[in-house]
Amino acid sequence: MDAVSHLLRLARVTAGLDRRCLLGGSTRMNVARRRHLQAQFHVLLEGECLMQVGTTVLTMKSGDLVLIPGGAPHRVITPGDGTPRTTTERAGDSFITTNSEGGGPAVVDLFCGHYTFDPGAGAVLFRSLPDPVHVSFGDAPETDKVLRMLSTLMRDEAQRDDAGTSAILSALSTVLLAMVLRTSRRSATAEALWTAASDPRIAKAIESVLDDPGADWSIERLARAAAMSRATFLRHFTQDTGMTVGAFVARARVMAAAELLGASDATVATIAGQVGYQSESAFSRAFRSEVGTTPARFRRDQRLQTRTTASTSDALGA
Structure with a gap:
């Protein structure tokens, strides 16, 4: 199985x-913090805006996606010289439609959502990502084509807002996350996204460890699998992933262990x-370092x- 799917x-x-x-011009939209084990995302279908996350200000263009793994509060700012405007909301069956106060033509079409993940492998994965992650799908013809198809599907389904809309939009949003995790195209100042190793030899090493985390993954064995010398492999691995080989192997093992702890009765x-x-x-030390608690307590x-x-489901069904 490929690394992203795994x-x-x-x-x-x-x-x-x-x-x-x-949203129309000169609009400021504040977005609240997500709850624990949730990450936020925004995908800009049309227009241009700024995304302010803490002290970081990102310029979003059509085809851009911003993922905020930690779920921090942030602000969306649309261009314009007029008096800053706030927003109004209209609830639908599947999502909220947000417009600028006072109306007027929209200058951006922005979809906003969230990902929920488990406290083990999910928390480790999202915590390991840069925060925020900014990907420009429109910079590459192959991803731009896919995003345009997704955009059309999302817009059409949003306009329909009918039976099954929530499920369809959820599935399409998951597709967007997979595209982010496998996309190595980043700005020059962005941190490495280890899930999107651009060197196929490094990507193969990552997949090998994820497929069999319990194997004896020495640096020498991984270097041989990648057909590199030890020194070359270490240099390329750190450049491509932003972490050491040892840190990655420990992370992969903890993620696999979290699944086993929840699914089996093994000691x-x-x-x-x-x-x-x-x-x-x-x-236990490695698990606590990554997850924040001991395996037994987890x-x-x-x-x-x-x-x-x-119990809650039983009570609701009674």
Whole structure:
């Protein structure tokens, strides 16, 4: 399985479209922080605007997508010299339509949504990404064509806003995330996106570790698989991913372990061995470093969450 598909499966990502923004000039739209285990995204179908995330200001053009993995509050600013305007909202069956206060012609067509992910592999994946991520799909003919098709589908479905619209827009939003994770085209100042290694030899090494995280992935073995010398492999890996080989292998193992902790009754020691650790203590340290809690507590919390969700579903169905 390719790396992006593997990661999305481990992360258990679900998507939702929150609003379509048809904003006029001189508009300021403030977007609140998302809740825990959610990331925000914005895809600009037409026009140009600024996206301010903390002290970072991004210029978005048609075909751009901004992903905010940490879900931080931010602001959308449309061009114009008039008095800054706020926004108005109109709720639909599947999403909110946002317009500029006072009306007038729209200068941007912006879709805004969120991704929800699990507290194990999903949290590790999104925490490992630059924040924010800014991708310009319109810069490459092959991705621009796909985005235009998606844009047409999203617009048509948004106009329809009928039975199944939420499910369709959710699926299309997940497609957008997959495109982001595999896109290596970034601005010169952007951080490396390790999921989109541009060197096929490095990409192959990443896929190999994700497919079998418990194997003995020494630097020498990975370098041989990539048909590189040890020094060349280390240099290219860091350039392409922004991290060391050791950090990546540990991350891949923890993500696989999180899935096993939730899906099996195997002991923590057994799972540690399955993902390549010789000792339970070393595994626990690595897991806590990536996830923020011990494997045992993570498993307890997951099971408690599952029971709570099941009880809520039973109560609603009674």
